[in-house]
Amino acid sequence: METALSTSALVTAALLRPFAGEDGEFKAPGIDEFVGLPALFFEGTPFEINRIIMVRLIALTIMVVLMYLALRKTRLVPGRGQGVAEMALDFVRVQIAEQILGERLGRKFLPLLASLFFAILAMNITGIVPFANIAGTSLVGMPLTMALVSYVAFIYAGIREVGGWAFIKNALFPPGVPWPLYILLAPVELINIFIMRPVSLALRLLLNMMVGHLLLVLAFSSTNFFFVSVSGPAAAFGALTLTGGIVITLFELLIAVLQAYVFTLLTAVYIQQAASEHH
């Protein structure tokens, strides 16, 4: 009985003071939030599942199930679920696919763009969902995979629409430039298109989500620190950090949607540039 009591007291103390270091000072969140997480299932195998990977799987499952339920029986006059799903899909079709790619190419690449958009959205939004609290895209694996999909897509579009040789020629030797400049321009374009594009796509998404999570952890852990570990009038700063945390949560909702939009938009732009005869 007594041991159980003291254990629960210890657990409570650990829950209440996780952010004060040994000397009672505030310990800021760092890269440990993302790397070296303890394994939850299948420890030691290549299929080891930690918190972030579990969040990814759950987010994608929920997104697929929601889409299936909403579009299982499509009717001419949509119900509530179908209406929302159609509005979201229509946003991708009109605002991204058709606006950038035009009617024909837009229709062709819509499945790819819509899948990218909703997968990224599902995994971004978990950053502010209670009990998940970390974005599935805040480890490099997922953004890198998405970037590779986009990379393959725009090279495929280039080869398919204008032919392999013309695609390379358009990309490396843009027309309308005096020929001596090609000595300078071709290597720059080579690095820009075939290396920097996928890398920057992945980095942009990854770092947006990482930084958002760090900001949230910083705001809420410092609230915890001020309310629990600090005594005296300085504890009132906790109210400030708590307000900041709530504002950042709302801001993260915006960022989650915006990053999904920007990623899909850039993929569409790259496809359009690759597929056009001359840009």
Add this chain to the structure above:
Amino acid sequence: MDSTILAQITGNIATVGYGLAAIGPGIGVGIVAGKTVEAMARQPEMAGRLQVTMFLGIAFAELLAFIGVATFFIFQ
């Protein structure tokens, strides 16, 4: 000669990096957004396309700031 330390900073100079890295992209994003507002005020009917272009421009400028964040973790 005995020296007296008046002030000292401990820790890593990389923490200053993000502050420096954010200056340029901050100005850049501001110019992009401001010019878009100007253009939209001139031609409200183009607002949709201008916004798309604005987000593209912001995405490119913003990336530099995020690379600034990454260097803090890399050189920690």
